Amino acid sequence: MLKQFILWDYKRxxxxxxxxxxxILVFIFLTPRDWFRDQPRIPQASSIxxxxxxxxGFTFYVEPxxxxxVPENLRxxxxxxxxxxxxGKRLTIVRVEPILNSEGxxxxxxxxARP
Numbered sequence: 001m002l003k004q005f006i007l008w009d010y011k012r013x014x015x016x017x018x019x020x021x022x023x024i025l026v027f028i029f030l031t032p033r034d035w036f037r038d039q040p041r042i043p044q045a046s047s048i049x050x051x052x053x054x055x056x057g058f059t060f061y062v063e064p065x066x067x068x069x070v071p072e073n074l075r076x077x078x079x080x081x082x083x084x085x086x087x088g089k090r091l092t093i094v095r096v097e098p099i100l101n102s103e104g105x106x107x108x109x110x111x112x113a114r115p
């Protein structure tokens with residue numbers, strides 16, 4: 001029986017074949033993404049990028065247009081809400097720091113978050 005299962009030796013349309021297909025479909029659709037370390041999907045993928053970080057925190061690079069019209073004192077709250085809504089994780093932004101080039105032009109923001 002195990003040999004038939006491993007070699008997929010059942011005729012199409014038999015109950016054994018249908019059972020194996022059902023098991024495969026259940027595995028595909030019900031397996032949590034965390035098992036495969038899948039990254040969260042963020043709709044503005046070009047606007048927010050997750051960077052490698054240490055100590056169990058999260059670091060994000062944020063493009064300037066995403067926070068362009070948000071007042072400085074509301075950036076942390078706005079970005080926290082945006083990441084919670086789009087990633088489904090309970091992240092809290094701790095700090096948002098601007099990145100400036102040598103002429104003082106804004107290149108983006110680095111946001112530090114914790115779970």
